[in-house]
Structures are given as structure tokens and as C-alpha cells.
Amino acid sequence: MTGSTFVSPLHKLLRIGLVPQIVIGILLGILVAVASPELGQQLALLGTIFVKALKAIAPLLVFVLVASAIANKQASDNSAMRPVLILYMLGTFLAALVAVALSFLFPSRLVLEATPEAIAAPEGIGQVLTTLLLQVVDNPINALIAGNYIGVLAWAVGLGLALQHASKNTKLMFSDLSHGLSSLVKFIIRLAPLGIFGLVADTIATTGFSALASYGQLIVVLLSAMAIIAFIVNPALVYFKIRRNPYPLVLRCLRESGVTAFFTRSSAANIPVNLQLCEKLGLKEELYSVSVPLGATINMAGAAITITVLTLATVHTLGIEVDFASAVLLSVLATVSACGASGVAGGSLLLIPLACSLFGIPNDVAMQVVAIGFIIGVVQDSAETALNSSTDVVFTAAVSQSE
Numbered sequence: 250m251t252g253s254t255f256v257s258p259l260h261k262l263l264r265i266g267l268v269p270q271i272v273i274g275i276l277l278g279i280l281v282a283v284a285s286p287e288l289g290q291q292l293a294l295l296g297t298i299f300v301k302a303l304k305a306i307a308p309l310l311v312f313v314l315v316a317s318a319i320a321n322k323q324a325s326d327n328s329a330m331r332p333v334l335i336l337y338m339l340g341t342f343l344a345a346l347v348a349v350a351l352s353f354l355f356p357s358r359l360v361l362e363a364t365p366e367a368i369a370a371p372e373g374i375g376q377v378l379t380t381l382l383l384q385v386v387d388n389p390i391n392a393l394i395a396g397n398y399i400g401v402l403a404w405a406v407g408l409g410l411a412l413q414h415a416s417k418n419t420k421l422m423f424s425d426l427s428h429g430l431s432s433l434v435k436f437i438i439r440l441a442p443l444g445i446f447g448l449v450a451d452t453i454a455t456t457g458f459s460a461l462a463s464y465g466q467l468i469v470v471l472l473s474a475m476a477i478i479a480f481i482v483n484p485a486l487v488y489f490k491i492r493r494n495p496y497p498l499v500l501r502c503l504r505e506s507g508v509t510a511f512f513t514r515s516s517a518a519n520i521p522v523n524l525q526l527c528e529k530l531g532l533k534e535e536l537y538s539v540s541v542p543l544g545a546t547i548n549m550a551g552a553a554i555t556i557t558v559l560t561l562a563t564v565h566t567l568g569i570e571v572d573f574a575s576a577v578l579l580s581v582l583a584t585v586s587a588c589g590a591s592g593v594a595g596g597s598l599l600l601i602p603l604a605c606s607l608f609g610i611p612n613d614v615a616m617q618v619v620a621i622g623f624i625i626g627v628v629q630d631s632a633e634t635a636l637n638s639s640t641d642v643v644f645t646a647a648v649s650q651s652e
Contacts, residue, residue, distance in 0.1 A: 274442035278449030289454030299444025319409025344550035345580035348557035396612035398603030510638035544641030549587035551633030552597035
């Protein structure tokens with residue numbers, strides 16, 4: 250009787266969802282740190298294990314995910330897919346530009362541990378491009394071990410293109426491996442409440458409430474950029490296609506797709522919802538049956554915003570000077586890397602080291618930023634997924650209705 254009484258609350262806790270669990274972890278971490286700072290510092294081990302697990306799986310996940318996606322890419326005769334793809338890429342790039350602008354207007358700073366005292370700042374776009382090219386040709390095994398995400402991405406693209414002519418069994422193997430790694434990532438992210446509990450307890454015990462308070466501006470910048478894209482940039486792009494008031498379509502997609510995605514926090518999990526919404530809107534099945542699943546992978550305006558804002562927050566924290574050309578290059582890189590964001594909760598956070606490496610920021614520092622991303626992810630990741638998923642339908646509908 251006592252055992253069942255104990256198990257029942259535990260089962261209820263596991264069934265309430267990841268976001269509430271993370272919220273509970275944050276609150277418990279604060280309470281423990283306030284009650285006993287010494288215990289809060291000891292709980293840092295939980296956060297360290299969580300971050301190291303993410304650090305271990307992230308490079309392999311990016312490599313297999315991208316290689317599998319390219320290897321299994323199928324050509325489509327549907328000419329309407331081209332304008333949809335253009336809107337996907339343009340919308341994601343504009344999102345990164347908006348994030349750059351807001352990050353420079355309202356620079357945010359992070360609380361990082363063991364920050365290197367001297368990091369060589371890039372001396373303009375030339376040095377940045379040189380560093381980029383050298384990372385591209387890094388040994389693929391070394392790139393995976395060292396967490397060189399630019400090299401990982403380059404070799405993954407090359408392998409994916411080479412495997413397009415491979416047998417179906419080989420492509421299926423990579424697809425299965427991709428699903429397997431995604432399942433591992435889901436398991437690791439399920440441990441996020443414990444990891445965040447340890448991180449918050451250690452942060453509060455070590456630095457007090459100032460660390461969490463400093464994330465307030467970071468969250469405001471992230472949500473402001475996403476709101477600008479959702480309510481200004483996306484409607485403008487839709488108006489360009491359909492030449493009439495875009496807000497009825499945009500608001501309906503936010504209501505029927507965005508709200509669901511906000512709570513599932515997964516673009517992939519929201520695909521059935523989007524397909525049903527496209528059917529309600531009377532769109533062409535031959536278009537949305539391809540564009541919606543594809544959009545869940547490559548239409549990542551919210552992810553581009555997250556990658557850009559957190560990277561520039563790290564840059565500002567470390568005192569690295571960034572010129573205009575480097576900022577534009579970051580926008581392009583954020584657009585490309587966002588397309589590789591995993592379809593699970595927190596997927597974009599795993600690609601932040603890719604953007605950080607553009608400015609010579611060590612992987613250890615970048616993974617601290619990923620951990621910060623999980624702390625604010627209760628709001629950020631939900632809003633990001635809502636923007637990403639609803640935009641899939643917005644752009645598909647715009648192209649379909651323009652015809």
C-alpha cells in the first residue's frame with residue numbers, strides 16, 4: 250500500500266510534461282540554494298552530467314541527421330515547391346537579421362563560469378572566413394571529437410550527397426541511425442529537469458539571484474524578435490504573395506498551429522496538426538504533403554533567432570568586437586545551421602556551438618550557453634516552436650493561394 254502510494258505521485262509527476270517539470274526543477278533549485286548554499290554547490294554535479302551528455306551526443310547527432318536528410322532527399326516535380334522553399338529560406342534569413350539588429354540595440358550578457366581571460370577576437374571578415382575554411386577541412390573524426398560543428402556539417406553534407414546514389418538499404422540504415430540518435434537525444438532531454446535543478450541550485454548558491462535576473466533581458470530580446478517575425482515580417486511576405494490582408498491567415502495559423510506547438514515544443518510532433526490545418530484551409534494536398542514535413546526540418550526562423558541572439562550574447566559577454574560583415578555572415582550561418590535543428594524540444598540549442606565557433610569561442614564555453622538556453626527554454630523553446638511550426642502553414646498557404 251505504501252509502495253503504491255509512493256509510486257502514484259511519481260507517475261503523476263512524470264506525466265505532467267517536460268516544461269512543467271523544468272519549472273519545478275528551477276523552483277526547487279532556487280529553494281535548495283537559498284536554504285543551503287553548500288548543498289546547492291554540491292548539486293552542480295547533476296548539471297555537469299547533463300551538459301556533458303549533451304556535449305557528447307550533439308556532434309554525432311548533427312552529422313547523422315544532416316547526412317541522412319540529404320541522402321534520402323527525393324526530387325519533386327511540383328514546381329510550387331520552389332517558391333515555398335524561397336519563402337522558407339528568406340524568412341529564416343530575415344529572422345536572423347532581426348535578431349542581429351535587436352542584439353546590437355539591446356546587448357545581453359550571460360553569467361559564464363571559467364571564462365577564458367583572453368580570446369583572440371577576429372580582425373574582420375577576412376580572419377573569420379579563414380577560420381571558417383580551415384574548420385571545414387578538419388579531419389572528420391577530429392571534428393566529431395573536438396566538437397568542430399562547421400567541419401561536422403561540411404563532412405555530413407558531402408557524405409549525404411555521395412549517398413544519394415547508394416542502395417535503398419544503405420539509405421534506410423542512415424535513416425534508422427538518425428531516428429535512433431534522436432531517441433537518445435529525447436532521453437537526455439528528459440533528464441533536463443534534474444540537470445536544470447543542479448544548474449540553477451549551483452548558480453544561485455554561487456552568484457545569487459543576479460544570474461537569473463540577467464536572463465530577463467535575454468528572454469525579452471528573444472521573444473521580441475520572434476514577435477516581429479510573426480506579426481510584421483511574415484505578414485509582409487504573405488502580402489507580397491497573395492496581395493491582400495494577410496492577418497486572417499497569419500492569426501489563424503498562430504491560433505490553430507502555434508498554440509499546439511507551443512506546448513509540444515516539437516515541430517516534428519506538430520506535423521499532423523499542420524496537415525489537418527492545411528486540409529481545413531483547402532490547400533493543395535500535393536503541395537502541403539511535401540512542404541509541411543519539409544518545413545518542420547528547414548523552416549526554422551525561431552531557431553535562427555535563438556542561435557543568433559545567444560551567440561551574440563556570448564560574444565558581448567566575452568568582449569569580442571563584431572563588425573557588420575561578420576554579423577551578416579553570422580545571419581547566413583544561423584540560417585543554414587537552423588535548417589539542421591532537430592525536431593525535438595531544444596533542438597536549436599544543440600547548434601549554438603556551431604555559430605559560436607565562427608568567432609573562435611571554445612566548445613566548453615559554448616556548451617555553457619546551451620545550458621543557459623535550457624534554463625530559459627521554458628519560455629524560449631515553446632515560443633520558438635510555435636513560430637517555426639505555424640510559419641510552415643503560413644508560407645504553404647501563401648504560395649497555394651497565390652496560384
